Amino acid sequence: MSPGERRLGAIPLDAHGVTASIDPVGAGLRCLEVNGRALIESYGPGQAARVGVGAPFVAGATLFPWPNRVRDGRWSWAGVEQQLVITEPERATANHGLVRDREFELLSRAPGTVVLGIEVGPDPGFPFALSLMVTYTLLPDGLRTEYAVDNLGSEPAPFALGAHPYLRVGDADADDLVLHIDAGTALDLDDRFLPVGRRPVRGALEDPAGLALAGVDLNHCYGDLAPAPGGGFRHRLLGRDGAGVELRTDDRFGWVQVYTADDFPRAGAAARAVAIEPMTASPDALNSGDDLTTLQPGETWRAAWSLHTVAAPAGSSISTA
Template sequence: MTSSEPTPTGRSIVLKTRSARAEIGTVAAVLRGLAVDGVAVTEPVPADATPSMGAGIVLAPWPNRVRDGIWILDGLPQQLDITEVTRSNAIHGLLRNTDYEIRQQSAGTVTLGTLIPPQHGWPFLLDTWVRYELHADGLSVTHGVVNHSERSAPYAVGAHPYFRIGATPIEDLVLTVAAETYFETDARMNPVAEHPVEGTRYDLRAGVPLAQLDLDTPFGGVTPAAAARLTAPDGATVELAGDAGWEYLQVFTPREFPRPDGKGVAVALEPMTAPPDALNSGRGLRHLAPGQRWEGGWRIRYTPAPASTP
């Protein structure tokens, strides 16, 4: 089902199965909501406002930040538009305010696509798409790109979903992240070093209650098939997993995430194919030859609490 009425998040697309429901907006291909068996597993994004703190948006052709918006191509500096003005960075790619077209749709799937044209600091022409496919226990998201430039183009992608498990307070959830390293960042949230998580407060491999965490932290060495998990006190879980190559994850736990009933704690788990400032470091970048195509993705899976035994 698609609504043609324009909103700040674009046209609204509703996907349904017997047990699951997802809502997508065409602006930034935003994931506006996902519920399984009536349980909300992502934070809902209102249709009538720009997504708060990047909630649910697609991040391409790079996720996270580019320091000062400057990177080097063939020895020449490229100046991207500064989109994080307070920190003087270019953040989350070039599609945050782009309205995608609907290229394919069925009851349980939709493919949205758009061009990334040449622009300030980005002399390439890419066609990109994202396919949402609803399942009985969650959602799979596949990102794709083809390079229509006459030269090789760098590319990375990510997404910015915020998670929850129904009405369970976020602070009561336990977060597990299968990451071997974390990135130390400066005051502008740009990476300055990468460290092992072993023996640090960033070691989330055994699970840590969100009440004890205050993070806006990139992680590396992520095991894609078991990237992250949230566990409720009753044993219900939401799991995030990716394809090979999705080896980076940003964990963000803002304390002032806006909701209809007031501001509170939220948790974003942002799957990424490259770390922050990848256009400069080269880490995780794919270099697409003219005409080259790539696809890859990530998944959300909800498992309800185990049935109690009498």
């Protein structure tokens, strides 16, 4: 198989009036619509993820065994310094893990669900052996993503995990949307988007009514998330009528990165797009250890997040579809 060649095409899912497309490269969520309304930014066949390259703008990709950036690609474990491959040369970082441009194996599928798997390591700078299983299941109002990580080695293995969906509210422009994230802490980032400190923030990103995204550029990370009723965390992207999409996570995903792209390819033209990236650890967690998971040999770790439509409040008349 030549570089960039892939064995599998995108995998369609269809149930409950919900459709999705799953890309085996990066185990990525490529498209998601509920009754014809888009919940995420999608990319077409001409922009398909390639082995060794990944999806455009890392859209929908699985970020494992670390999300976000590792400073200079260097870190140490048990007194041994490790050097990861630098994948973001302009910032001298190892960014978004090892699997976003690798093709997963198809383990099982049905009309409304698919299971993908991959084994990771030992790799340069990551001398551990882990397996990752990703399950996508359609829901009547969206989609659920589940992860299972196993330590295949004989030593404890550190890791973190994240996802990179660009949320969308039908055909609404990003400048017409409002972001709701209830966080207590924001990380101070340097010019390489690496953490150098932290500061308190008020809930809903400094504004209890949410953050209007018109003219706002974000590449920010938040922690100390406020628990949602029933547990876990919830983040929303809403249109002017109050309708939108909600990202729900379990308690594992205690961090979230928010990124706005100015030139995401939507329908053949550049558009603003909003990534809400749930993460189980902070940026550069291989160095800081902040919420880094250590998995013992033979142990299994599980986590999940999901996307759901949010209906407009009664009486709203402005459409964002």
